[in-house]
Amino acid sequence: MRRPSDWIDPFEPASGPPPRTLIAFIRWALEGAWTVLLAGSLLAIMLGVIEVAAAMVLGLVVDAALAAEGSVFTEATMTLVGATLFFVALRPLAYVASTYFNTMVIQPNVFNLVLSRINRYTIGQATTFFDNDFAGRIAQKEMQTARALTDVVVEIVTSILVALASFVGAIILVGTVHPAIGAGLLVWLIGYGAMIRYFMPRVRRTSKARAGARANVTGQIVDTVTNIKTVKLFAHADHEDRAALNAMDTFRTRTLAYGAVATAFRFWLVMLAGLLPVFMVGGALLLWNTGSLSAGDIAATGAVALRLAQMTGWVSHTLMAVYANVGETEDGMRTLTPPYTLRDAEDAGELQVTDGHIRIEDLTFRYGHDVGGLEDIDLEIRPGEKLAVVGASGAGKSTLVSLLLRMYDTEEGQISIDGQDIAKVSQESLRARIGMVTQETAMFNRSAFENIRYGSPDATFEDVIEAARRAEAHDFIEVMQDHEGRKGYDAHLGERGVKLSGGQRQRIALARAILKDAPILVLDEATSALDSEVEAQIQNALERVMEGKTVLAIAHRLSTIAHMDRIVVMHDGRIAEIGTHRELLGKRGLYARYWDRQSGGFIRTQEAAE
Numbered sequence: 125m126r127r128p129s130d131w132i133d134p135f136e137p138a139s140g141p142p143p144r145t146l147i148a149f150i151r152w153a154l155e156g157a158w159t160v161l162l163a164g165s166l167l168a169i170m171l172g173v174i175e176v177a178a179a180m181v182l183g184l185v186v187d188a189a190l191a192a193e194g195s196v197f198t199e200a201t202m203t204l205v206g207a208t209l210f211f212v213a214l215r216p217l218a219y220v221a222s223t224y225f226n227t228m229v230i231q232p233n234v235f236n237l238v239l240s241r242i243n244r245y246t247i248g249q250a251t252t253f254f255d256n257d258f259a260g261r262i263a264q265k266e267m268q269t270a271r272a273l274t275d276v277v278v279e280i281v282t283s284i285l286v287a288l289a290s291f292v293g294a295i296i297l298v299g300t301v302h303p304a305i306g307a308g309l310l311v312w313l314i315g316y317g318a319m320i321r322y323f324m325p326r327v328r329r330t331s332k333a334r335a336g337a338r339a340n341v342t343g344q345i346v347d348t349v350t351n352i353k354t355v356k357l358f359a360h361a362d363h364e365d366r367a368a369l370n371a372m373d374t375f376r377t378r379t380l381a382y383g384a385v386a387t388a389f390r391f392w393l394v395m396l397a398g399l400l401p402v403f404m405v406g407g408a409l410l411l412w413n414t415g416s417l418s419a420g421d422i423a424a425t426g427a428v429a430l431r432l433a434q435m436t437g438w439v440s441h442t443l444m445a446v447y448a449n450v451g452e453t454e455d456g457m458r459t460l461t462p463p464y465t466l467r468d469a470e471d472a473g474e475l476q477v478t479d480g481h482i483r484i485e486d487l488t489f490r491y492g493h494d495v496g497g498l499e500d501i502d503l504e505i506r507p508g509e510k511l512a513v514v515g516a517s518g519a520g521k522s523t524l525v526s527l528l529l530r531m532y533d534t535e536e537g538q539i540s541i542d543g544q545d546i547a548k549v550s551q552e553s554l555r556a557r558i559g560m561v562t563q564e565t566a567m568f569n570r571s572a573f574e575n576i577r578y579g580s581p582d583a584t585f586e587d588v589i590e591a592a593r594r595a596e597a598h599d600f601i602e603v604m605q606d607h608e609g610r611k612g613y614d615a616h617l618g619e620r621g622v623k624l625s626g627g628q629r630q631r632i633a634l635a636r637a638i639l640k641d642a643p644i645l646v647l648d649e650a651t652s653a654l655d656s657e658v659e660a661q662i663q664n665a666l667e668r669v670m671e672g673k674t675v676l677a678i679a680h681r682l683s684t685i686a687h688m689d690r691i692v693v694m695h696d697g698r699i700a701e702i703g704t705h706r707e708l709l710g711k712r713g714l715y716a717r718y719w720d721r722q723s724g725g726f727i728r729t730q731e732a733a734e
Contacts, residue, residue: 134236172289239270250466260346269456272449330382331451337375475549479507480674487537512685515694559642563649565633573613579640595635647677
């Protein structure tokens with residue numbers, strides 16, 4: 125039998141993408157938890173009824189005391205025993221049960237349920253989604269939305285429903301005492317509801333604006349910290365400070381707007397709450413003078429009036445928090461739930477790579493513009509072939525790689541691997557079968573072991589060491605030590621691998637690619653940022669990585685790809701030349717011009733021109 129703390133599965137996947145309207149989004153986020161939330165709601169309602177019953181019990185005790193001709197302890201023993209059990213046992217147990225349900229069942233599980241679903245959906249977005257926003261802002265929105273929606277659920281279950289049950293029970297109780305008092309309380313509640321109806325949308329709106337401004341502050345600061353070396357190299361600390369202060373000033377303005385609404389709301393709330401005991405107790409005293417009420421009725425009415433007056437304060441404060449959190453939920457929902465721009469086909473299967481044969485046919489891609497991108501690309505990469513792609517900046521080399529990895533969908537034409545259209549297989553299976561080493565090597569702020577094993581999460585420690593040896597990374601990893609004293613493969617690399625040199629990062633990236641052992645390998649200017657000596661060391665490791673694989677390599681340094689089976693020269697998004705290194709030099713075309721420039725011929729050409 126599961127423990128109550130396990131009644132909600134905090135990591136249960138959602139069914140489908142998140143809706144973009146508030147109520148539908150809440151249903152999506154909380155799917156699977158509704159039965160438990162209903163149980164918590166019933167417990168809250170019971171607690172509200174008990175609160176009203178406390179006033180009734182108090183009234184019964186007062187009436188019993190006044191009716192006793194002798195000792196109340198002998199003439200009203202059962203009433204006193206019942207009242208004692210109510211206040212000492214039943215009421216505390218109800219509060220303990222409610223607190224346990226809130227802190228052990230609802231709060232920790234709902235937060236993780238919502239966050240895991242939002243994060244899972246966000247990770248599935250195309251890379252353009254992340255390119256168009258701050259990383260810190262996206263992370264802030266995920267945490268904000270999960271926390272805000274959890275607070276809404278907790279406050280409704282533990283506070284709002286208790287209050288509603290108390291209000292309804294109070295109307296029934298004072299209505300049985302005297303219909304006039306019940307009617308008066310009902311009129312007061314209508315006025316209270318009108319005030320809530322007026323202020324809460326304003327609280328929600330200003331809270332949403334405040335949440336957006338807060339996330340922008342986080343995004344700005346994270347963007348500066350992430351690029352702190354650039355900030356210091358350009359001596360732009362003042363510039364970044366001004367950018368942060370501008371974001372903070374906007375946040376301050378939004379916070380002041382929220383504060384103004386909150387202050388006005390609290391003023392009218394206190395005014396209205398103060399009227400309740402005055403009218404209810406005053407009315408009860410008038411009716412008592414006419415003989416319509418007993419002393420116990422006055423005590424019960426007074427207890428209800430004082431309790432409701434106190435309750436309106438924390439209920440209204442809770443409602444403000446609920447509406448503020450609803451606003452923050454909407455703000456996060458708007459940022460995090462745009463439909464995917466890159467989806468798997470409905471019947472997408474797993475890519476099966478048997479030979480690594482790549483065909484690119486009639487490919488055109490312009491990024492949605494009339495110019496730029498790729499035009500009419502036809503290319504075949506034979507199984508096991510080592511193909512290099514060169515060209516000037518903007519020629520379309522990286523775009524070609526991005527399309528092969530399906531970071532974008534082609535606009536015309538198709539790319540196939542072993543006869544399978546990559547648009548009709550799952551993105552995960554496609555990228556799982558393509559290894560990649562880039563110029564800007566991505567490193568996690570985790571241990572060297574974890575960074576290398578990212579290529580194959582099931583790899584053993586021995587597998588990781590073997591991959592590091594083949595990538596010529598083992599020796600420097602063994603002598604590493606981080607600021608917390610962790611050594612060797614346990615040493616953490618710092619954010620984005622900042623504690624490593626460029627050559628060390630590349631060798632860890634190569635070890636990761638070796639461990640992944642994908643049948644197709646893409647090298648995107650993998651050595652262009654390294655000096656010649658380090659590049660030579662990396663080149664030896666690259667040769668080992670490329671063994672037995674179909675390879676597509678982009679390079680600026682032509683010396684690194686002269687030995688490739690074929691070389692494709694791109695110009696203005698088209699294939700200008702294709703052939704071996706020797707064949708292309710013999711053509712005396714673009715490739716030969718690039719080669720002459722990089723080998724010193726460019727200077728001689730300039731001198732001859734002069």
